[in-house]
Amino acid sequence: MGTKKNDPRLLSPQCHRLQPVKTCHTNNWFTVRDRGGYYTVEYISPQVIILPVVAKHSIVMVKVKRPVIADSALELPAGGAKVNETPLRAAARELFEETGIQVEDCRRFQPILPVAGAPNRNPELLYVYKVDLSEEDVMHKKGHDQEIDKVEILKFTEICSRISSGDIYVTTPIAVISRYLLSMGKFHL
Numbered sequence: 312m313g314t315k316k317n318d319p320r321l322l323s324p325q326c327h328r329l330q331p332v333k334t335c336h337t338n339n340w341f342t343v344r345d346r347g348g349y350y351t352v353e354y355i356s357p358q359v360i361i362l363p364v365v366a367k368h369s370i371v372m373v374k375v376k377r378p379v380i381a382d383s384a385l386e387l388p389a390g391g392a393k394v395n396e397t398p399l400r401a402a403a404r405e406l407f408e409e410t411g412i413q414v415e416d417c418r419r420f421q422p423i424l425p426v427a428g429a430p431n432r433n434p435e436l437l438y439v440y441k442v443d444l445s446e447e448d449v450m451h452k453k454g455h456d457q458e459i460d461k462v463e464i465l466k467f468t469e470i471c472s473r474i475s476s477g478d479i480y481v482t483t484p485i486a487v488i489s490r491y492l493l494s495m496g497k498f499h500l
Contacts, residue, residue, distance in 0.1 A: 326351060326434040340391070352432050359402045360389040362423070362441040362487050363412065365449055365464055370488060372470075372479075373409050374460040383460040385473070387484040389437075398438040406442065410462050411452035414442055424490070428483050439487055467492060 329346035336343040342353045363371035374383040388409040392401035402420050407413045414420070425436035455462055465473070470488060473479045 350432065351434055352429070354391055354433070354435060356392040356394070356396075357398045357401065357438055358389070358391050358428070358435065359398050359405060359438045359440060360387050360426070360483060360487060361402050361406050361420075362387060362439065362491055363406060363410065363444050364441060364491070365444045366446055367443075369464045369466050370470060371410055371412065371444065371449070372463050372465055372484070373455070374463065375409075376458050376460055384481050385463065385479045385484070386481050387487060389483075399440065402438070402440040402442075407453075408456045409459050411455045412444065412448055413451075413453070414444070414448065419443065423487075426483060426486050426490075437483065441491065 326346050326349070329349055331347060333345040334342060335345055335350070340355055342355065344351050344353060365371060371388070372385050373388055375386050377384050388406050390401065390405040390409070392398055393404075396404070399417050399420055399422075403414055403417050420440040420442045423439045423441050425439055427433070428437050449464060452462070470479065471492070474485055474488075479485060
């Protein structure tokens with residue numbers, strides 16, 4: 312499961328052809344623009360999502376507090392890069408903040424093909440990184456930040472069952488996990 316080197320889809324939004332452009336709102340996290348009648352939400356910094364695979368049989372997921380939908384949804388660790396932070400460094404930091412699992416060597420994070428989080432509103436693709444973790448990495452985890460209710464380590468079969476039952480329902484983690492499991496030959500279409 313690879314990535315295209317310097318995937319042009321990661322380098323610039325494709326919506327630049329939509330004209331005229333009017334900025335409707337800006338804050339520290341995103342800008343809302345009217346691009347020729349298409350409203351976009353464009354993040355200020357690159358967004359990352361991490362696929363933490365434990366001992367080739369489980370995935371670390373987080374129950375994230377989501378007030379907008381009045382739930383804590385099972386997701387993969389994710390977030391935005393800070394000022395002057397590369398997407399790779401952001402992935403390592405977000406993994407630690409959201410799960411308490413610290414991976415100091417960024418070479419352990421492998422870029423995989425990007426995904427679109429919300430192509431109807433966001434023109435940028437998400438950077439996706441897979442990191443292989445050992446049982447020991449997980450055993451030494453520390454606390455997580457306040458937006459996380461719980462950290463869960465789920466076996467591949469349990470993840471599939473929870474996706475099928477609707478317990479895991481956020482689309483981007485489903486896409487990243489499904490692509491990974493299909494590419495590993497764990498499940499077939």
